[in-house]
Amino acid sequence: SQTIHQWPATLVQPVGSPLSLECTVEGTSNPNLYWYRQAAGRGLQLLFYSVGIGQISSEVPQNLSASRPQDRQFILSSKKLLLSDSGFYLCAWSPSSTGGGGYTFGSGTRLTVV
Amino acid sequence: ILNVEQSPQSLHVQEGDSTNFTCSFPSSNFYALHWYRWETAKSPEALFVMTLNGDEKKKGRISATLNTKEGYSYLYIKGSQPEDSATYLCALKTGANNLFFGTGTRLTVIP
Numbered sequence: 001s002q003t004i005h006q007w008p009a010t011l012v013q014p015v016g017s018p019l020s021l022e023c024t025v026e027g028t029s030n031p032n033l034y035w036y037r038q039a040a041g042r043g044l045q046l047l048f049y050s051v052g053i054g055q056i057s058s059e060v061p062q063n064l065s066a067s068r069p070q071d072r073q074f075i076l077s078s079k080k081l082l083l084s085d086s087g088f089y090l091c092a093w094s095p096s097s098t099g100g101g102g103y104t105f106g107s108g109t110r111l112t113v114v
Numbered sequence: 115i116l117n118v119e120q121s122p123q124s125l126h127v128q129e130g131d132s133t134n135f136t137c138s139f140p141s142s143n144f145y146a147l148h149w150y151r152w153e154t155a156k157s158p159e160a161l162f163v164m165t166l167n168g169d170e171k172k173k174g175r176i177s178a179t180l181n182t183k184e185g186y187s188y189l190y191i192k193g194s195q196p197e198d199s200a201t202y203l204c205a206l207k208t209g210a211n212n213l214f215f216g217t218g219t220r221l222t223v224i225p
Contacts, residue, residue, distance in 0.1 A: 032211060043118075044158075044203070044215040051211065059212075090157070102148055102160025103213065
């Protein structure tokens, strides 16, 4: 069966520090991968998605970047965190076919920038 | 970024009551409509994926309907139980990889 792992669960980082959140998927090949963020009082916002190794699409301009160095690994990064980067970050995957199945989400990372 | 609206924002019901929520979305560029249940301290869990106008889907006491022409979907819960307490999210898919979420309806079922 497919599983998705996301870590760390919580993170408190000072302004200006770097960030690296990691997400890995097991039990499937060539998944579509996504990073979402929920800021306080707002809905889930798509940040990045990837349809293959090295292929990253960004949905909104921001202080973050994403990379997919391996088929089932998706990394969210920042060189210098801002206070506005605080939020709840969720990684998700879906099958690469266009059948349109539901997304499977990781357990999330709560990031607080202080 | 598309505007997917959900109402009400929050809802308290007594155990055993039936309830429903609304998701409205722009009907242009429709690809699919997803519903998720997000329980506290857990990951969002997919409930339904609907693609055709008039679709009705059911899972136990929970069901959903879809009207793509007028741009709305309803989620129904029959005989609410405390374990149904969660935030229910709808999301509009406009292409292969674009899934836009509403802000959710937070349901609390009072025993």
